[in-house]
Amino acid sequence: MTLKIYSFGGGQxxxxxxxxxxxxxxxxxxxxxxxxxxxDRVNYLTDTYHIQASQQPDWTAVENADLVILGVRPQDNWQEIMKELVAHHYQKDVLSIIAGVTVAQLSSQEDLFAITRIIPNxxxxxxxxxxxxxxxxxxxxxxxxDFLNSxxxxxxxxxxxxDVFTGYGVAGPNYIYNFLISFTNAGVLAGMPRQQANKLALENLRAAAAFVEQSGKHPAELLDINNSAGGVGITAQHELDKSSFSAGIENAVLAAVKRTKELGKQNKGD
Structure with a gap:
């Protein structure tokens, strides 16, 4: 199925x-x-993707769209867009990526709207x-x-x-990037060339995630299998347990969630 899409806002x-x-x-x-x-944004989107971009809304395209995206900033007049959609009798799906604006707020403009709010990955x-x-x-x-799965x-x-999803899930790659950097640096510190260390770190990360998914086992079970008595794995585990490794990740997530909530309040003008 090929969808007809119209977006108010053409940001990143x-x-x-x-x-x-x-x-x-x-x-x-x-x-x-x-x-x-x-x-500048209109010209860039047109030149790069050959889509139909303009500074003024094309209401014929809006009325024919299967899905309208609200991609404006929270401080922009999204309410006026919703009123215009009502005026043009648009009654299909509206997808919002506006931070801090709830489904109830979006729906309050007109009960006929099919509203979906997303936090994109x-x-x-x-x-x-x-x-x-x-x-x-x-x-x-x-x-x-059909659209989101693409x-x-x-x-x-x-x-x-x-807010939790944003600070944990959307920011999730950042935590993984930091682990990958630290793991690569550890290999370099131990004497391995950086390119090789990065290659091994990336493959370990990819393979370990696949093994957890395919085996259905809890990671703690897999650690127990790998950590033989008096061996290399359990020795490394002992050092990780003594460090702030787990707490550091947990605190980073909590801080990210807290900041998400703060930004949400700012966007609402609280």
Whole structure:
């Protein structure tokens, strides 16, 4: 199924989603429209992806769209966009990536709207990672998933967990990048050439994740298998247990969630 998409806002997150969907041929340049206030952004999107971009909304394209994306900033007048959608009798799906604006707030403009709110993942270019999704009962799940699955996986969550999802799930690659850097540096410190250390670290990370998924075992079980009495693994484990390794990750996640909530309050003007 090829979707007709129209986005209000053409920022980097919208671009990343559209780029992945175009790559998967879920959408086409001819049936993808974007409006953005920046002429530089309009020209860039047109030249790069050959989509239909302009500074003023194309309401004919909006009315024909299967899915309208709200990709504007929280401080922008998204309420006016919703009123215009009502005025143009648009009654299909609206997908919002506006931080801090709830499904209830979006729905309050007009009860006919099929609303989906998402927190997009940051791994769209490899079509992996979960996007956190909240929808009302009018949303067309098939349309939403056809689009979202083009750049990753879909995780339907309670709206109260969106801040946690952001600080934990969306920021998740950052924690993995930090581990990969530290693990590579450890190999270099031990005497291994950096290129080889990075190659081994990346393969260990990839293979360990695959083994956890395929085996269905808890990671603690796999550690127990690897850590023979008096051996190399248990000796390394002892040092990790003495360090702040686990607490450091936990504290980073809690700090990220806290910051997400702070930014949400700022966006609401609280």
């Amino acid at each position: 997150m919208v671009e990343a989603m559209l780029r992945a969907a175009l790559k998967k041929k879920v959408i086409t340049p001819e049936t993808t429209g974007v409006t953005d206030i920046s002429i 940051t791994l769209t270019d490899v079509a992996m990672g979960y996007s956190g999704v909240v929808k009302n009962n009018r949303a067309n799940q098939t349309v939403i998933e 750049f990753g996986k879909v995780d339907y969550i309670d709206e109260s967990l969106l």
